[in-house]
Amino acid sequence: MNIVPTRTFAQKYHVKTIAWLTLFVLLVIGTAKMTGVDFVMFFANFGQFVVLLQQMAKPDWQYTSLVVQPILETIQMALIGTTVGTLVAIPFSVLAARNIVKNKFLRGIIRFILNLVRTLPDLMLAALFVAIVGIGPVAGVFTLAIFSFGMISKLFYEAIETIDEGPLEALQAAGANKTQLVVFAVIPQVFNYFVSYFLYTFEINVRASTVLGYLGAGGIGVYLQRSLDQFAYGQTAIIILGILVVVLIIDGVSNTLRERLL
Amino acid sequence: MKQLTVSQTSLRSKRYKWLFWLVIIAVIYIWGITGVQFTGIKDSAGEVSRSIAYGIFHPDWKYVYDGSGEDLVSLILQTIAMAFLGTFISAILSVPFAFWAARTGKPRFHIRSTSGKLVLTLIRTFPEIVLAIMFIKAVGPGSFAGVLAVSIHSIGMLGKLFSESIENMDFGPSEALMSSGGNRSQTLVFATLPTVLPEFLSYTLYRFEIAVRSASILGMVGAGGIGTPLLFAIQTRTWSRVGIILLGIIITVTLIDFISGTLRKRLV
Numbered sequence: 001m002n003i004v005p006t007r008t009f010a011q012k013y014h015v016k017t018i019a020w021l022t023l024f025v026l027l028v029i030g031t032a033k034m035t036g037v038d039f040v041m042f043f044a045n046f047g048q049f050v051v052l053l054q055q056m057a058k059p060d061w062q063y064t065s066l067v068v069q070p071i072l073e074t075i076q077m078a079l080i081g082t083t084v085g086t087l088v089a090i091p092f093s094v095l096a097a098r099n100i101v102k103n104k105f106l107r108g109i110i111r112f113i114l115n116l117v118r119t120l121p122d123l124m125l126a127a128l129f130v131a132i133v134g135i136g137p138v139a140g141v142f143t144l145a146i147f148s149f150g151m152i153s154k155l156f157y158e159a160i161e162t163i164d165e166g167p168l169e170a171l172q173a174a175g176a177n178k179t180q181l182v183v184f185a186v187i188p189q190v191f192n193y194f195v196s197y198f199l200y201t202f203e204i205n206v207r208a209s210t211v212l213g214y215l216g217a218g219g220i221g222v223y224l225q226r227s228l229d230q231f232a233y234g235q236t237a238i239i240i241l242g243i244l245v246v247v248l249i250i251d252g253v254s255n256t257l258r259e260r261l262l
Numbered sequence: 263m264k265q266l267t268v269s270q271t272s273l274r275s276k277r278y279k280w281l282f283w284l285v286i287i288a289v290i291y292i293w294g295i296t297g298v299q300f301t302g303i304k305d306s307a308g309e310v311s312r313s314i315a316y317g318i319f320h321p322d323w324k325y326v327y328d329g330s331g332e333d334l335v336s337l338i339l340q341t342i343a344m345a346f347l348g349t350f351i352s353a354i355l356s357v358p359f360a361f362w363a364a365r366t367g368k369p370r371f372h373i374r375s376t377s378g379k380l381v382l383t384l385i386r387t388f389p390e391i392v393l394a395i396m397f398i399k400a401v402g403p404g405s406f407a408g409v410l411a412v413s414i415h416s417i418g419m420l421g422k423l424f425s426e427s428i429e430n431m432d433f434g435p436s437e438a439l440m441s442s443g444g445n446r447s448q449t450l451v452f453a454t455l456p457t458v459l460p461e462f463l464s465y466t467l468y469r470f471e472i473a474v475r476s477a478s479i480l481g482m483v484g485a486g487g488i489g490t491p492l493l494f495a496i497q498t499r500t501w502s503r504v505g506i507i508l509l510g511i512i513i514t515v516t517l518i519d520f521i522s523g524t525l526r527k528r529l530v
Contacts, residue, residue, distance in 0.1 A: 028350060031343035035405035035486065042401050042410070049400040076297030079290070119515040120508075123391075123479040124489075127496045128504075132311050134304040141298055211389045215482065215493075218298075228395055236392065244387045 052233060059241060060234030067223065067242045074219035075246065077137050077212075078205040081144025082152075086198050089149050093156030094182060099168070100160065117150035122208045126217040137218025144209055148201045155201075159193040160186060192261045199254040206250050210243045310499075317501025318508060325506050334488070334510045341487035342514065344405050344480070345473035348412025353466040356417050360424030378425070386418030390476055394485040405486025412473050412480070420469050427461040428454075464529045467522045474518050478511050 010016060095101055096110045125146055129139040167185040176184070213221020220239055227235035304310075327335045363378030394411035401407050436453035444452065481489020488507060495503035 027346065031347040034340055034343040035347055035409050037347065037406050037409060038401070042406075045400045049396065052396055052399055073297050076294045079294040080298055083291075115516065116512060119475070119512045119519075121475045121479045121511075123482055124492065124508075124511070127482065127493055128314065131496050131499070132304075132314070133307050137298045138300055138303055207387070211391055214391055224389070224392065228392070240388060240392065243389070244384065247387050248383070 055233035056237040056240075058234050059237040060232070061238070063235045063238045064242075067220065067239055070213075070220045070223050071242050071246055073137055074209045074213075074221075075206060075250070077140040077219050078144055078202060078209045081141045081209070082148045082198065082202045082205045084141070084145040085148030086152050086194075086201070088145070089153035089156055090194075092149075093153045093160060094186070096153065096157040097160035099163070099165065100178075100182065100186065114150060114153050117146060118154065120146070120150070122147045122212065123215060126212045126215045130216045135216040135218075140209060140212045140217035140219055143212055143217055144205045147208065148205055151204070152197060152201050155197040156190075156194060159190050159197065163189045196258045196261050199258050203247075203251055203254050207247055210247075313499075313501050314504065317503075318505040320502055321506035321509055322500075322502040323506065325503060326510075332491070334506060337488045337491065338510050338514050340405055341477045341481075341489075342474060342518070344408045344412060344487055345470060345477040348409045348477070349416055349466060349470040349473045351409070351413035352416035352420055352469070353462070355413065356420035356424050357462075359417055359421035360428055363421060363425040364428040365425075366429065375425075379422075382418050382421045382425075384418075385415070386422070388415070388418075390415040391480070391483050394480050394483050398484055403484040403486075408477055408480040408485035408487055411485060412477060415476075416469050416473060419472075420465060423465040423469075424458070424462055427458050427465070431457050431461075460529050464526045467526050467529075471515075471519050471522050474515055478515075 092110060092114065096107055096114060098107065101107050122143060125143040126139060129142040133139050133142065163186060167189070168181060171181050171185045209219050209221075211221045211224070213219040213223070214225045216222065220243060224236065224239050227233070227239060325334050327333050359378065359382060363375055363382055365372055365375040390411055393415055394407055397407040397410040401410070431454070435457055436449045439449045439453045477487050477489075478492075479489045481487040481491075482493045484490065488511065492504065492507045492511075495501075495507060
């Protein structure tokens with residue numbers, strides 16, 4: 001006896017799919033209204049955009065020598081910021097790891113703080129730190145330190161949670177205390193991951209640091225803003241090319257090192 | 263005896279290797295520290311951070327909603343709308359880029375895929391604020407410029423993630439269709455797209471989370487959303503206003519991350 005499979009009404013007329021699709025279309029239309037999307041104007045003014053691109057296509061090569069120093073400053077900011085952020089992140093990540101700290105309450109508080117820090121966008125932190133410490137690369141270093149702290153502590157505690165429990169139990173059985181446990185059982189297992197994540201965060205920070213200067217937090221972003229304000233798009237093009245070269249080099253070096261580590 | 267000397271030399275070379283890396287790291291850090299002078303910190307730093315902390319704990323509740331369209335709720339909604347629409351447009355634009363950049367054969371260098379990857383890297387590195395400023399020149403200040411900036415900038419990351427999921431997809435269905443006589447477009451529509459769609463959607467949601475964060479700062483250059491009043495409040499030092507906006511952004515980002523995370527778990 002063959003039984004023909006029957007479909008319910010909802011399945012037959014794809015009610016769920018149609019409902020999701022309708023909701024989605026309504027959302028697209030609603031958001032388009034809310035943000036004032038006007039593609040007629042966009043295509044009418046597209047000529048201006050093309051003119052801008054044409055100006056950018058003629059880089060002002062003489063500007064190159066002026067750009068080198070601020071780009072190096074950007075890398076220095078990213079390096080120090082990432083290092084400070086990492087150093088602060090290490091104790092926090094140990095406290096947030098499920099297999100080290102059994103106290104649910106303490107872990108919950110630490111994770112809540114980390115989640116809060118991660119919600120803050122980098123440029124917003126930059127604006128705050130420029131107001132606190134004044135215009136200059138120090139504001140950028142603080143921004144990147146906080147920014148990388150949020151990111152790296154999450155990566156670190158997730159790495160700690162994946163370690164092999166064996167060495168931990170062995171040390172515990174031999175009577176080691178918490179500090180000894182972390183130093184002799186946890187750190188040797190996660191060290192390579194830590195270095196790899198540090199390099200990854202450094203890559204992201206180099207990218208992020210190139211625009212921080214736009215709000216006065218040092219580095220190449222200061223020059224970026226100046227060239228855009230003066231409508232010197234040839235200089236903007238040089239700066240963007242410089243950023244591209246640096247990001248590619250840093251990404252390449254960091255990727256090679258990370259592949260060798262893991 | 264001989265073996266011992268071998269192990270000794272290898273031990274020594276290992277020790278020198280450590281030393282080598284240590285020296286390199288030390289040199290890099292010395293160079294790094296000389297570049298950033300920590301002397302330029304303003305004397306008022308402590309006072310300002312205290313007033314910021316005071317502002318954050320005493321937010322300006324009146325700003326939350328006043329019906330003018332320039333309040334926190336309307337601007338946050340506008341920010342989410344910018345991120346949503348930008349990510350949506352970007353996801354559509356990313357699909358052709360992904361097929362361009364995906365490497366489906368074995369060779370390490372392939373003109374089509376390598377050029378596609380290069381273009382995606384270029385888009386990814388082009389700073390989003392510069393894009394926003396360029397679009398402001400074309401369509402005027404406002405959230406539409408922000409939508410355009412998000413939609414172009416996101417192609418860099420979405421295209422890369424999409425192309426990776428095409429590279430790693432299961433070729434079974436498309437091979438089955440080809441062997442039963444399906445042409446290229448039929449294979450694409452009935453085998454390739456259905457296979458990669460869940461992953462595409464999941465990556466798009468993930469990118470939407472990032473877009474909400476970046477949309478909230480695009481306003482700092484005049485591209486709409488909550489960024490404009492935030493920068494204004496920081497510059498005029500109205501810390502209670504800054505406090506309420508920070509709270510708004512934190513709550514929004516946390517909520518969006520939670521909703522999107524739940525949806526992504528159901529997708530994959």
